Amino acid sequence: MSDGVLEVRGVTKAYGEVQVLRGIDLTVREHEAVALIGASGSGKSTLLRCIDLLDDIDDGDVFLDGEVITDPACDPVQVRRRLGMVFQAFNLFPHMTILQNVTLAPQRAHGVATAQAREDARVLLARFGLAGREDDYPDRLSGGQQQRVALVRALATRPRALLLDEITSALDPELVGEVLSVVRELKGEGMTMLIATHEMGFAREVADEVCFLHDGLIVERGDPEQMFTAPEREETRRFLARLLDARRL
Amino acid sequence: MTTVASGRRAAREQARRRKARRGTIIAAVSSVIVLGGLAALILTSSGWPSVKATFFSWSAFKTSFPHVLRAFWTDVKLFLVVEVIVLIAGLVIALVRTTRAPAAFPLRVLATLWVDILRGVPTILVVYLVGFGVPALQLSGLPTDPVVLGGIALAMSYSAYVAEVYRAGIDSVHPSQRAAALAVGLTHTQAMRAVVLPQAVRRVMAPLLNDFISLQKDVALVSVLGPLEAFRVAQIFAAENFNYTPLIAAALLYLCVTVPLARVLDRMQAHSREVTAGTTPL
Numbered sequence: 412m413s414d415g416v417l418e419v420r421g422v423t424k425a426y427g428e429v430q431v432l433r434g435i436d437l438t439v440r441e442h443e444a445v446a447l448i449g450a451s452g453s454g455k456s457t458l459l460r461c462i463d464l465l466d467d468i469d470d471g472d473v474f475l476d477g478e479v480i481t482d483p484a485c486d487p488v489q490v491r492r493r494l495g496m497v498f499q500a501f502n503l504f505p506h507m508t509i510l511q512n513v514t515l516a517p518q519r520a521h522g523v524a525t526a527q528a529r530e531d532a533r534v535l536l537a538r539f540g541l542a543g544r545e546d547d548y549p550d551r552l553s554g555g556q557q558q559r560v561a562l563v564r565a566l567a568t569r570p571r572a573l574l575l576d577e578i579t580s581a582l583d584p585e586l587v588g589e590v591l592s593v594v595r596e597l598k599g600e601g602m603t604m605l606i607a608t609h610e611m612g613f614a615r616e617v618a619d620e621v622c623f624l625h626d627g628l629i630v631e632r633g634d635p636e637q638m639f640t641a642p643e644r645e646e647t648r649r650f651l652a653r654l655l656d657a658r659r660l
Numbered sequence: 661m662t663t664v665a666s667g668r669r670a671a672r673e674q675a676r677r678r679k680a681r682r683g684t685i686i687a688a689v690s691s692v693i694v695l696g697g698l699a700a701l702i703l704t705s706s707g708w709p710s711v712k713a714t715f716f717s718w719s720a721f722k723t724s725f726p727h728v729l730r731a732f733w734t735d736v737k738l739f740l741v742v743e744v745i746v747l748i749a750g751l752v753i754a755l756v757r758t759t760r761a762p763a764a765f766p767l768r769v770l771a772t773l774w775v776d777i778l779r780g781v782p783t784i785l786v787v788y789l790v791g792f793g794v795p796a797l798q799l800s801g802l803p804t805d806p807v808v809l810g811g812i813a814l815a816m817s818y819s820a821y822v823a824e825v826y827r828a829g830i831d832s833v834h835p836s837q838r839a840a841a842l843a844v845g846l847t848h849t850q851a852m853r854a855v856v857l858p859q860a861v862r863r864v865m866a867p868l869l870n871d872f873i874s875l876q877k878d879v880a881l882v883s884v885l886g887p888l889e890a891f892r893v894a895q896i897f898a899a900e901n902f903n904y905t906p907l908i909a910a911a912l913l914y915l916c917v918t919v920p921l922a923r924v925l926d927r928m929q930a931h932s933r934e935v936t937a938g939t940t941p942l
Contacts, residue, residue, distance in 0.1 A: 465839050492845035502840035506858050515854060520845035568845055 415440050415474070416572050416603045417462065422471035422481075423627075424454075424461055431457045433627035434471070439572065442601040446614035446635070449624035450650060455607035456499075458624070459574045462605070463496045476571065492520050495565030499577040501557045503549040503564070509536065510545040513564050521568060528567075535563045539593055555586030562593050572603040580609055611654060615639050623647045717905045724897040724906035731893035732913045735879045738811050738889070742879070743872055745815045750822030755852070757823065758830050771823070778820035784881050787813040791885035807889075810882030818875055825867045829860035869925045873918050880914070890914075 415438040424432040431454045439445045447455045460466045462473050464480065464487040473481045480490045504512050513532040517523040523531070536542060539559050549557055558578055565573060575594065579587045591613050598604065598617050608614050614621055615635040622632040623646070631644045642648050702708060756764060756771040778786065790813035795804050803809055833856045841851035861868075883892035890910045897906035 460839075463843055465842060488842075488845065488847050491843055494843075496843040498836065498840060498843075500836060502836045504837065504840070504855055504859075506862065516844035516846065519850050519854065564844060 416443075416476060417605060418472075418474035418477075419458070419462065420472045420474070422458070422461060422473065423469045424457055424466065425469055431627050432461070432468070435624075435627075435629060437605075437622060437629065439603055439605050441603055443619045444598050444602075444604040444606060444617050446618035446621045447605065447607040447624055448609070448611065448614060448621060448650075450653075453624040454627045455624055456576050459496065459576045459605065459607055463494055463574055464490050465496075488520075492516075492568060493571045494574060495568065495570030495572070496574045497558070497561050497565050497576065497578045499580050501549070501554070501561045501581070503557055503561055505549055508546050508548055509541065509552070509560050512549070512560060513567050516564070516568050532563070532567060535566060536560070539563055540589075553586060554582045555589045558582065558586075558590045559593055562590070562597075566597075572605065573597070575604060575606045575608070577607050577609060579613075609654075611639065611651070623650065625650070714902070715904045715908055717903055720897075720901060720903045720905035721909055724894065725909045727897065728890050728894050728906055728909045729913065731888050732890040732910070734807060734887065734889040735876075735891075735914075736917070738807060738814075738882065739876050739879045742811050742815050742818070743875060745811075746818040746822050746871075746875070747868075749815065749819040751826050753819060753823035754826035754830060757827055775820045775823055778817050779824070781817075783814070783817045783878055784884065786817045787881050787884060789813070790816070791882075806885035806887045807882065810879075810885050810887065814875065814878060814882070818871060818878075821871055822868065825864050825871065826860065828867075829864035830856060832863055833859045866925055866929050869921060869928070873921050873925070876918050876921070877914050880910075 417437070417439040419435050419437040422432055422435045423430070435454075435458060437445065437458075447458065449455055457466065461468045461481075468481055471481070472479050475490060475493060479485065480487075503509075504515070507515065510529060510532055513536065514523075514525070514528040517528040517531065518525060533542075533545060536545060539562065541556065541559060541563065544552060544556065544560075549560070552560065558581075562578070578594075579590050582590065587610065591610065594604070594606070594613075595617055606614070606618065618635050620632060621635050621638040622629045623638065623642075623644070624630075625646045631638065631642060631647045638647070639651065642651060753771045753774060756767045757775070759768065787810055791806055791809045794802055794809055794812075803812070837855055837859065838851050841855040842848070846854065879889065880891040883889055883895070886892070890913055891907075894906035894910035898904050
């Protein structure tokens with residue numbers, strides 16, 4: 412295999428009659444950020460869920476550090492403990508405080524002692540501007556703050572790679588920036604990331620490679636500059652033009 | 661500018677006060693008319709004197725009440741014990757019904773049958789069948805005390821209802837919560853215990869309390885097996901003196917435990933409305 416942290420090989424997935432993924436090949440190397448772009452329903456979220464083993468794939472394989480994780484003999488719980496995932500709708504646990512949201516996985520899944528888990532959580536929360544909110548419940552926070560907590564929750568288990576599923580799509584426009592700046596910082600520290608996003612400017616800035624998903628296939632991929640300025644495929648051009656039109660409205 | 665605004669404000673407040681005063685007056689007048697009319701209708705009916713003598717006799721109340729009250733402790737003990745059993749058994753049944761583990765398949769079938777049958781059969785029938793059927797088996801080690809048997813029957817019947825309440829709660833927690841719990845690395849069991857169940861139980865607190873209230877009065881069904889609980893003792897007094905006042909005494913005692921709980925329930929529901937109104941949708 413090559414030097415990828417995440418390797419996706421020929422992955423297909425159907426929900427009933429609907430073929431969502433038609434054979435995806437993708438590599439995310441160490442310290443790399445790969446952006447997945449494409450219209451709603453093109454399969455971005457499904458691909459991320461399949462990599463985190465929240466959904467079963469039909470065919471193909473996914474490798475994490477060279478180890479095949481989609482083998483039926485592989486324990487999905489162990490795999491998920493090595494990956495971090497952040498969802499579009501935050502999915503914080505509403506009955507737990509911010510601190511409890513962050514310490515749950517280190518304590519229960521990784522056996523970190525309570526005091527240590529709390530200390531680590533406080534440090535991480537403070538780093539991302541959430542000091543003083545530890546004892547609040549999620550519904551007391553703005554959307555941007557909630558999503559930053561969700562990022563901290565995913566980081567608390569020191570994942571090998573982060574899977575970000577359109578993490579700014581549910582936010583008010585003025586809150587998008589504070590969340591993206593966290594991701595930018597993580598990229599600066601060398602976090603390996605696979606990012607499904609609608610923020611083209613952000614993808615262009617942070618990603619090492621951009622993949623355009625269309626109808627369950629990656630129809631074009633390349634470095635961000637080339638993808639956004641001189642896309643080769645007709646579908647990519649049409650998608651980007653539609654986005655530009657939407658922005659002008 | 662400010663004087664104009666405060667002038668408008670004073671006028672508005674005055675109008676609001678006027679409206680509130682009118683509301684109070686209308687409520688008072690309509691209460692007097694409706695309740696007074698009802699009371700007049702009953703008190704002037706030709707049968708009232710005999711109803712008063714047979715249902716509301718002060719002397720019959722005084723002689724029977726201490727006995728009914730003593731017997732009522734059996735009811736209180738019974739529903740407290742049965743309620744605890746029901747809360748635990750109902751949760752276990754609900755968890756079995758929601759698990760997807762293949763090894764639990766036979767258990768799942770049993771749980772489904774349990775709920776279908778015990779929810780579909782009148783509680784009084786279950787009390788009869790358990791109360792008279794189990795002793796008839798003549799197996800040593802099985803309980804023969806009618807209070808215990810009646811309690812078992814009530815626990816069986818109510819565990820079926822409560823299991824469905826729990827299950828509705830579990831189903832009402834959005835799948836994205838489970839996905840998030842799994843994504844941070846929890847096992848299915850951990851996700852259920854730490855994330856899904858706490859939210860589910862919070863949501864079904866009101867219906868659970870509602871079932872608790874029904875159970876508090878359904879303990880009277882155990883009387884068909886003969887133990888001297890409140891309703892049974894009241895019945896005996898009534899039969900001896902051809903006076904139904906002891907039944908009223910028993911009714912008052914049941915009300916003493918169900919009404920306070922109903923008020924607690926009201927407050928909880930009002931509170932949960934406030935909480936959910938202030939919560940961002942998940």
